[in-house]
Amino acid sequence: MNARRFIQVGLIVVPVLLPPGCLSPPQVTEDTPTVKYTLFPTIKPAATSESTATPRLTRTPTPSLTPLPFPTLEPDAMHAFIVEMLATNGGCELPCWWSITPGETRWDDMIRFFNDRSIWVGESGWLDLKYQTGWYGDRLVYDSMMEVTFRREGDVVQGVVVRDNPQYAPLQDDFAASWQRYALQPVLSRLGVPSQVYLNLTIGAPCVGSGIFPDYGMWVVYESQGAAIRYAGLALRDNERWLVCPVFGQLEMIEIRLQATDADTELVDLSSEVFDGRIQNLGEYRQSRPRRSPDGLLGAKKLLQPTHFGQEKHRIDLRGLLVPQLLDAPVFDPDGTFSIYGPLPDLSEMSMQAFYDAFSQPEPGICVAVPHTDPGYDEIVLPPDPQVLSLEAEDALLVEMLATNGGCELPCWWGITPGVTRWEDAQRLFLFLQQEHLFLVLGCCRVGNGA
Amino acid sequence: VGLLGRHGSYPFDYVIEHLLYEQGRTVSLIGVHGHVPGWPADEWSISPRFTQDWQRYILDQVLARFGKPSQVLLHYWSEDESPFSVGVLYENRGILIEYMGLTQGGKEESAYHFDPVVICPARSRLTDINIWLKSPETELSLADVFVSFGGGYLGLLSYRNTPSLEDAAGMSLDTFYTTYLDPSADVCLEAQGDLGDFYP
Numbered sequence: 001m002n003a004r005r006f007i008q009v010g011l012i013v014v015p016v017l018l019p020p021g022c023l024s025p026p027q028v029t030e031d032t033p034t035v036k037y038t039l040f041p042t043i044k045p046a047a048t049s050e051s052t053a054t055p056r057l058t059r060t061p062t063p064s065l066t067p068l069p070f071p072t073l074e075p076d077a078m079h080a081f082i083v084e085m086l087a088t089n090g091g092c093e094l095p096c097w098w099s100i101t102p103g104e105t106r107w108d109d110m111i112r113f114f115n116d117r118s119i120w121v122g123e124s125g126w127l128d129l130k131y132q133t134g135w136y137g138d139r140l141v142y143d144s145m146m147e148v149t150f151r152r153e154g155d156v157v158q159g160v161v162v163r164d165n166p167q168y169a170p171l172q173d174d175f176a177a178s179w180q181r182y183a184l185q186p187v188l189s190r191l192g193v194p195s196q197v198y199l200n201l202t203i204g205a206p207c208v209g210s211g212i213f214p215d216y217g218m219w220v221v222y223e224s225q226g227a228a229i230r231y232a233g234l235a236l237r238d239n240e241r242w243l244v245c246p247v248f249g250q251l252e253m254i255e256i257r258l259q260a261t262d263a264d265t266e267l268v269d270l271s272s273e274v275f276d277g278r279i280q281n282l283g284e285y286r287q288s289r290p291r292r293s294p295d296g297l298l299g300a301k302k303l304l305q306p307t308h309f310g311q312e313k314h315r316i317d318l319r320g321l322l323v324p325q326l327l328d329a330p331v332f333d334p335d336g337t338f339s340i341y342g343p344l345p346d347l348s349e350m351s352m353q354a355f356y357d358a359f360s361q362p363e364p365g366i367c368v369a370v371p372h373t374d375p376g377y378d379e380i381v382l383p384p385d386p387q388v389l390s391l392e393a394e395d396a397l398l399v400e401m402l403a404t405n406g407g408c409e410l411p412c413w414w415g416i417t418p419g420v421t422r423w424e425d426a427q428r429l430f431l432f433l434q435q436e437h438l439f440l441v442l443g444c445c446r447v448g449n450g451a
Numbered sequence: 452v453g454l455l456g457r458h459g460s461y462p463f464d465y466v467i468e469h470l471l472y473e474q475g476r477t478v479s480l481i482g483v484h485g486h487v488p489g490w491p492a493d494e495w496s497i498s499p500r501f502t503q504d505w506q507r508y509i510l511d512q513v514l515a516r517f518g519k520p521s522q523v524l525l526h527y528w529s530e531d532e533s534p535f536s537v538g539v540l541y542e543n544r545g546i547l548i549e550y551m552g553l554t555q556g557g558k559e560e561s562a563y564h565f566d567p568v569v570i571c572p573a574r575s576r577l578t579d580i581n582i583w584l585k586s587p588e589t590e591l592s593l594a595d596v597f598v599s600f601g602g603g604y605l606g607l608l609s610y611r612n613t614p615s616l617e618d619a620a621g622m623s624l625d626t627f628y629t630t631y632l633d634p635s636a637d638v639c640l641e642a643q644g645d646l647g648d649f650y651p
Contacts, residue, residue, distance in 0.1 A: 398467075398504075399504050402504050402505060402507065402508075403504070403506070403507055405507060409516075410517075410544070410546045410582070410584060411481075411544055411545040411546050411584035411585070411586075412584075413481050413483060413582070413584055416471075416478055416481060417478070417586075418477075418478050418479055418480060418481055418545060418584050418585050418586035418589070419477060419478070419479065419545075419585075419586025419587055419588055419589075420477070420478075420586070421477065421478045422476060422477055422478070423471075423473045423476050423477060423478055424476075426471055426478045
């Protein structure tokens with residue numbers, strides 16, 4: 001029953017920032033082994049004063065602004081620098097990030113700003129905020145305390161993408177406090193009514209598996225201000241609706257996208273977001289089959305997940321016994337996830353103004369309510385699938401299962417034996433049946449932990 | 452897991468609901484509810500496909516495969532045309548099969564409740580077959596399961612009185628076994644009205 005269950009784990013080294021949805025396998029650096037942590041010994045602070053760091057660097061910098069704290073290269077100081085910058089944002093407001101303003105700050109000035117603070121900037125614009133996580137053989141292994149990547153257009157910083165790193169415990173353990181400045185309520189209070197809010201509810205198969213919760217991702221977008229922030233949390237289910245009751249830090253994930261206010265690109269492209277591995281909280285191996293509604297923005301879909309348990313697909317004899325032609329089909333993860341996504345006003349009856357009015361308050365007292373999706377969503381969204389059994393074939397399969405009991409005898413039922421069959425295998429069987437459209441899943445029920 | 456099995460389109464000939472319980476990452480208890488929609492409201496006739504498809508789990512078939520049960524428990528309301536349950540328990544095997552249908556009977560003008568309550572678990576009159584399967588490690592006995600989870604797909608009211616076959620109908624397990632082992636047997640039980648439950 002732990003929200004952390006959703007957070008992907010693994011040893012990740014971040015020598016380069018990865019595109020959304022990609023996870024790096026464990027990597028090692030090519031640095032010379034050394035016990036003492038060093039950040040990037042070749043960096044030299046810029047000697048010129050052509051451009052001075054300011055709370056809001058512009059093409060015409062002002063030389064009289066207060067300098068920012070100067071961190072050391074030690075991990076503790078790096079951590080302190082990040083905490084300080086997250087708390088103050090370098091003295092400026094979004095879309096400015098740590099004194100760098102998209103559309104205004106020159107690329108070289110941005111690099112110099114961070115180099116002055118002994119923070120190296122990679123060629124592709126990522127900040128080297130790494131810390132040593134351990135050893136791999138005789139080599140040091142690093143990860144990043146958080147991710148900050150600047151995007152360049154010409155000689156100007158055009159945008160920034162910021163993410164927390166779930167692996168960096170010192171910051172994650174104090175997530176809500178560390179990132180408080182960017183929490184929903186203070187952001188709404190400072191920036192006003194958002195131009196759009198996108199919701200993406202990821203919902204596990206109803207009641208299949210204890211500890212599997214529906215969750216949501218929510219983009220709060222200020223298009224004209226060049227800022228968008230993604231929050232994540234757990235969704236609640238009542239009899240008629242999914243409820244999104246924002247609690248900052250419920251799922252310790254945040255992403256911030258900033259860009260020049262005159263940029264012609266959309267901050268959030270939901271049609272691609274819903275298939276983005278990062279935006280899905282549930283796992284590193286999730287690969288959704290793109291099934292989009294015509295407008296690509298609003299709908300619901302199943303997320304079919306080729307599983308890492310693929311070798312176990314023969315554990316349940318029922319599959320081989322009754323549907324041998326499906327043995328080569330992918331085996332899917334047990335949570336049978338599907339997604340409901342779209343702009344807030346289309347998914348609920350809440351307007352942007354109502355959203356602002358409610359959640360700019362410290363204690364909103366209300367939730368966003370999304371009506372349950374029509375179970376027929378698949379037929380609306382999905383293209384015809386030749387693999388799906390016909391109604392007659394479904395009936396025949398059902399009758400055969402009842403007649404043969406899946407080739408076993410009671411107390412075994414359709415291949416599931418109480419006290420023997422692992423919970424995950426039972427889930428997998430029913431998910432398999434569901435995905436083949438043999439049965440309709442009716443909804444929540446009375447599953448509990450033991451009788 | 453709530454699953455709806457179907458034959459054709461709505462209203463289906465029958466529905467199937469599965470309930471799975473977990474203990475220590477292992478399936479500990481399975482409940483299977485086979486139910487004919489429309490009953491007991493008597494809106495539709497019982498589809499013959501129900502007992503046809505569920506042939507394997509019909510009483511005579513079960514008795515033939517598993518032998519004399521360890522216990523037979525009853526539940527019924529002391530009313531006419533109300534749901535009855537005949538729970539056939541195989542404690543050592545962890546198998547409980549509950550057969551449900553509608554009671555028949557009548558009562559004296561002055562009587563408070565029906566007596567006897569007529570229970571006919573013959574195949575043609577069944578509205579539900581519920582199967583509960585448990586692991587040996589599950590602490591609940593099958594009798595507990597019958598009391599706690601009995602009632603099937605529409606089981607909204609919990610059981611209070613679940614008398615044994617012998618107490619309620621005066622029939623021994625041996626007689627029950629030999630009687631209903633015969634597929635053609637259309638024998639009804641006459642249960643004491645005062646051992647039935649009363650609607651709250």
